[in-house]
Amino acid sequence: MIDLEKVAVRYTSSVVGLHPVSLRFHADQMTVLLGQSGAGKSTLLRTINLLTAPTEGEVIAEDIGPLSTPAAIRAHRCRTAMIFQQHQLIGRLTALQNVMVGRVGMSPSWRTLFPSPRRDRLFALECLDRVGLADRALERTSNLSGGQQQRVGIARALAQEPRLILADEPVASLDPGTSHRVLTHLKDIVREDGIPAIVSLHQLDLARTFADRIVALADGRIVFDGAPDDLTAEHLSRIYGSADSAAAKPPTPKRAASNQERAAASASTETPVLEILD
Numbered sequence: 475m476i477d478l479e480k481v482a483v484r485y486t487s488s489v490v491g492l493h494p495v496s497l498r499f500h501a502d503q504m505t506v507l508l509g510q511s512g513a514g515k516s517t518l519l520r521t522i523n524l525l526t527a528p529t530e531g532e533v534i535a536e537d538i539g540p541l542s543t544p545a546a547i548r549a550h551r552c553r554t555a556m557i558f559q560q561h562q563l564i565g566r567l568t569a570l571q572n573v574m575v576g577r578v579g580m581s582p583s584w585r586t587l588f589p590s591p592r593r594d595r596l597f598a599l600e601c602l603d604r605v606g607l608a609d610r611a612l613e614r615t616s617n618l619s620g621g622q623q624q625r626v627g628i629a630r631a632l633a634q635e636p637r638l639i640l641a642d643e644p645v646a647s648l649d650p651g652t653s654h655r656v657l658t659h660l661k662d663i664v665r666e667d668g669i670p671a672i673v674s675l676h677q678l679d680l681a682r683t684f685a686d687r688i689v690a691l692a693d694g695r696i697v698f699d700g701a702p703d704d705l706t707a708e709h710l711s712r713i714y715g716s717a718d719s720a721a722a723k724p725p726t727p728k729r730a731a732s733n734q735e736r737a738a739a740s741a742s743t744e745t746p747v748l749e750i751l752d
């Protein structure tokens with residue numbers, strides 16, 4: 475659980491990213507942030523992780539308290555996984571090595587000088603298996619499709635054993651089918667591990683399908699907070715500025731990942747698990 479108490483972000487005297495908001499995010503819930511470009515979704519997400527410091531109010535994390543000291547912020551970040559639109563993977567490393575990166579912050583720094591222990595590699599492999607990619611563990615990440623790379627990003631987040639997942643437009647560059655698949659994995663994790671996920675999306679249909687709760691923003695203010703079924707046309711016009719719900723349509727995918735997924739899948743080679751771990 476994480477609480478925002480009257481949190482506001484003022485970037486400059488004239489630019490307000492977020493007007494004071496108070497929100498509580500619960501375990502087991504996938505919250506989707508909706509809103510037009512510039513509404514404040516990324517600002518809110520970044521504030522939850524203190525990547526953007528609130529200019530008013532405070533963020534309070536369960537078992538840590540107010541995130542007001544460097545030690546509290548460090549402890550919170552350590553157990554908060556962030557997933558980005560550009561998955562920020564290292565292309566020349568294998569999928570497994572990228573997932574191992576998620577565990578680096580969990581070991582004492584001297585440990586990173588030595589080969590990773592077998593149990594860490596096994597855990598990383600389990601994380602890849604949860605997103606259906608165990609058989610691609612030794613593939614160079616740059617050879618994977620966009621959807622597969624995003625799933626490696628989720629596996630890396632899982633390897634961190636997070637207590638909170640923040641995802642900023644994790645499916646913005648993926649086609650609808652691949653987006654569905656990536657969000658299904660994320661939702662399964664929320665359910666199975668009982669951790670809250672806060673995910674910004676542009677696609678209303680995906681928000682309706684996957685969200686337990688929708689928080690919608692317009693001009694840095696919350697204009698809706700509730701269950702997807704309670705979102706009415708009137709709310710949508712407040713979120714998207716006019717009755718023109720075209721704004722709520724998904725943006726054109728930057729590229730179709732499904733063909734790549736198929737091509738990559740056909741090139742897939744089965745790798746024995748023991749070989750991966752040795």
Ligand SMILES: Nc1ncnc2c1ncn2[C@@H]1O[C@H](COP(=O)(O)OP(=O)(O)OP(=O)(O)O)[C@@H](O)[C@H]1O
Binds near residue numbers: 514
């Ligand atoms: N670092 C910054 N410095 C100044 N202003 C900023 C900064 N980051 C965001 N803003 C402003 O704050 C407002 C909210 O931006 P934010 O990035 O949170 O919107 P968003 O909902 O994530 O938009 P998008 O859907 O385009 O990603 C915008 O007016 C934006 O220009």
Ligand SMILES: [Mg+2]
Binds near residue numbers: 515516642
């Ligand atoms: Mg954004």
